[in-house]
Amino acid sequence: MASLITCPHCGVRPKEEFSIRGDASLVRPAPTASDEAWHDYVYVRANPRGRTLEHWQHVAGCRRFLVVERDTFTHEVHSVTDGAVFARENGR
Amino acid sequence: MIRDYYNRHALDEKLRGAPRPAGVNHLAIGHRQAVAMVLAHAGEEDTVQQVLSSATEFTVRFSAPGEWLVVSESDTSEGLQRRIDAFCAGRAYVVDQSEARVLFRLSGPSTHRILAKGVGLDLHPAAFATGASANALCGHIAVNLARTGDDTFELIAPRSFAESLFDDLMAMGREYDLTAAFAG
Structure with missing residues (x-):
């Protein structure tokens, strides 16, 4: 587990200050999408080895949702973005 | 048993004994300090930050983007709230946190x-x-x-x-x- 996360608002912080809130690469389907699409979105998760995008919330700090790109194999953290900025950049 | 929480400090029981001289x-x-939380309206974060940091009547503590804790040793909680309201002029929400x-x-x-x-x-x-x-x-x-x-x-x-x-x-x-x- 990556032990130090560089929060864009608070600086370098230990992982204990954060709470992992799941996969950030999923895109919410349209309300009229098929049951299968919704089932996949709500329940089906991959367990990847390598780079992943995750929502981390800085609960003991700025309480913002962050998108952390990290490697589940090497524990390396590649980037940390504010959730709102990430959503804007990806047109969500 | 009825306790009056409002007039009782949270650490009254811990510090009840005779005070030791400060080491x-x-x-x-x-x-007696007043504490208030200030949340800037969307889009007004920079203005509120400038206004707050220019004030000398209270100290401002960073909490999150667009969110600060304001501490005053001299104001009452109502007084601090009025003072911040006057400074921010409707650009921020102020919530009293003194108690x-x-x-x-x-x-x-x-x-x-x-x-x-x-x-x-x-x-x-x-x-x-x-x-x-x-x-x-x-x-x-x-x-x-x-x-x-x-x-x-x-x-x-x-x-x-x-x-x-x-x-x-x-x-x-x-x-x-x-x-x-x-x-x-």
Whole structure:
């Protein structure tokens, strides 16, 4: 587990200050999408080895949702973005 | 049993005994300060920050983007709220936190070593200078930590965690003969 996360608002912080809130690469389907699409979105998760995008919330700090790109194999953290900025950049 | 929480400090029971004289390393518990949380309206974050940081009547603690804790030693809670409202002129929400937060003031030559036992922040003056503030974990309790001097730190914690944080701080400072009392 990556032990130090560089929060864009608070600086370098230990992982204990954060709470992992799941996969950030999923895109919410349209309300009229098929049951299968919704089932996949709500329940089906991959367990990847390598780079992943995750929502981390800085609960003991700025309480913002962050998108952390990290490697589940090497524990390396590649980037940390504010959730709102990430959503804007990806047109969500 | 009916308790009047409003007129009772969260640490009254902890500090009930005869006060020990303040040692070199001392933990003073704020008794009369007013604390307010300021949340800037969307898009007004920079303006509110400029307005707040230009004020000299109170100190501003960073909490999150667009969110600050404002502390005043001289104002009443209502007075502080009015003062911030006048400064921000409708650009921010102000929520009084005076009864909801407890302020701990740590002072003495060993404070950074005491805090190092519970806070995962770099407290070297180059990284956390006088006037800096941040939300951080102290042990398992989320506090707002601010450096008010070379050897002085202030922690603002939720009232319901005050007793627990007090015990933690006293355990962290035991090796340095930390004493505690209400601020005069």
